[in-house]
Amino acid sequence: MSDFSYAVQLAQKLIRCPSITPEEAGTLDLLEEELTQHGFNCTRLAFGDGKDRIDNLYAEFGEGPAHFAFAGHVDVVPVGRVEDWQFNPFQAEISDGFLYGRGAADMKSGIAAFISAIRQWQESSQKQTKISLIITGDEEADAINGTSKMVDWMRQNNIRPDMCIVAEPTSQKQIGDNIRNGRRGSLSGSLIVTGKQGHVAYPHLARNPTSALMQMLAPVTSAELDGGNPYFGPSTAEITGLSTSSNVTNVIPATASAMFNIRFNTEHTKETLQAWLEEHFYRIAKAFKVQFEIKWKSNADPFVTEAGKLTQLLSAAIKAKTGRIAELSTTGGTSDARFITQLCPVAEFGLVGKTMHQIDENVLVEDIDMLANIYEEMLHRFDANNEY
Numbered sequence: 001m002s003d004f005s006y007a008v009q010l011a012q013k014l015i016r017c018p019s020i021t022p023e024e025a026g027t028l029d030l031l032e033e034e035l036t037q038h039g040f041n042c043t044r045l046a047f048g049d050g051k052d053r054i055d056n057l058y059a060e061f062g063e064g065p066a067h068f069a070f071a072g073h074v075d076v077v078p079v080g081r082v083e084d085w086q087f088n089p090f091q092a093e094i095s096d097g098f099l100y101g102r103g104a105a106d107m108k109s110g111i112a113a114f115i116s117a118i119r120q121w122q123e124s125s126q127k128q129t130k131i132s133l134i135i136t137g138d139e140e141a142d143a144i145n146g147t148s149k150m151v152d153w154m155r156q157n158n159i160r161p162d163m164c165i166v167a168e169p170t171s172q173k174q175i176g177d178n179i180r181n182g183r184r185g186s187l188s189g190s191l192i193v194t195g196k197q198g199h200v201a202y203p204h205l206a207r208n209p210t211s212a213l214m215q216m217l218a219p220v221t222s223a224e225l226d227g228g229n230p231y232f233g234p235s236t237a238e239i240t241g242l243s244t245s246s247n248v249t250n251v252i253p254a255t256a257s258a259m260f261n262i263r264f265n266t267e268h269t270k271e272t273l274q275a276w277l278e279e280h281f282y283r284i285a286k287a288f289k290v291q292f293e294i295k296w297k298s299n300a301d302p303f304v305t306e307a308g309k310l311t312q313l314l315s316a317a318i319k320a321k322t323g324r325i326a327e328l329s330t331t332g333g334t335s336d337a338r339f340i341t342q343l344c345p346v347a348e349f350g351l352v353g354k355t356m357h358q359i360d361e362n363v364l365v366e367d368i369d370m371l372a373n374i375y376e377e378m379l380h381r382f383d384a385n386n387e388y
Contacts, residue, residue, distance in 0.1 A: 041059065064128065066127075104362050107351075113350075116372040134151075134164070163309070185270060193255065194255050207290055212285060221237070223236070225264065236262070268302075314347055
């Protein structure tokens with residue numbers, strides 16, 4: 001008999017499934033079996049075909065009318081070189097009070113915590129609150145056939161939670177110190193400039209695309225694009241790659257290429273950013289008599305859940321269990337909350353994430369149990385605010 005809690009044992013079982021995107025590796029079978037035992041109706045949702053197929057799980061308990069949702073992903077990033085790990089990434093070993101393994105922080109322990117919280121809540125609540133789980137296997141990759149498609153399915157079936165928590169590892173130093181109530185958008189550009197190749201000693205016989213490219217990139221060279229707003233810091237832009245068609249010093253290249261990424265707040269849209277930069281590119285290209293091609297990719301729009309009922313209930317639950325006052329933040333990368341915001345108010349809250357995606361990813365065992373307690377407290381507070 002293990003000395004560890006239900007939440008910790010479930011986290012270990014999930015970590016032992018090597019669910020590197022797009023493989024769910026038995027995680028959804030495990031969760032479906034567990035949730036069915038606790039009275040949930042489970043629906044498996046598969047989207048995409050062939051190698052793009054992603055399995056997802058929607059689970060529901062209770063009648064409502066109040067409806068609270070948890071969301072999470074069972075897929076994990078690759079482990080890198082296994083020999084670099086102190087503990088096998090898929091053995092879920094516990095050492096000196098820490099649980100090690102790929103997905104320990106991001107975010108299998110978070111999923112285990114909210115299932116444990118629901119289990120505890122079921123034993124102590126007399127409410128008919130509807131609880132749903134939105135579980136995807138496609139968050140760490142392109143996120144095309146996961147939560148985005150699940151949200152579409154939920155809308156088509158008139159399933160709309162009142163609020164949702166995503167179990168992302170948002171805590172910074174101690175559990176409960178940070179809630180993410182929004183995220184910046186992401187816009188990537190791949191820019192190719194074409195000039196005329198020639199000898200560096202005879203530049204008048206060539207057109208150097210590199211000179212044009214450097215001026216084209218001026219607005220996205222480690223730049224802040226605005227002053228931010230009450231919810232977000234400034235939008236930022238960074239060059240992420242540079243290359244030319246030449247690999248010698250005495251040839252002016254025919255082409256020069258760059259990649260860049262903009263993380264933008266709600267002061268912008270991807271459409272306005274693209275229009276602004278394309279107008280700038282056209283002017284520079286005309287001045288240098290070169291051609292250019294730009295390809296855009298955006299997998300996230302910015303969103304914010306303004307301070308309100310969700311953030312108030314969650315902050316109160318955190319303070320009740322930890323004594324800490326959580327900071328509302330919109331920093332970090334993208335998450336599936338960007339899709340769930342189309343359904344209902346959403347916030348992200350979970351374990352300390354400082355080792356996520358790293359070698360020897362780990363979390364404190366006691367934090368898993370604390371997170372389960374916070375989630376349970378949140379459910380009780382949600383009940384109390386929805387009398388029926």
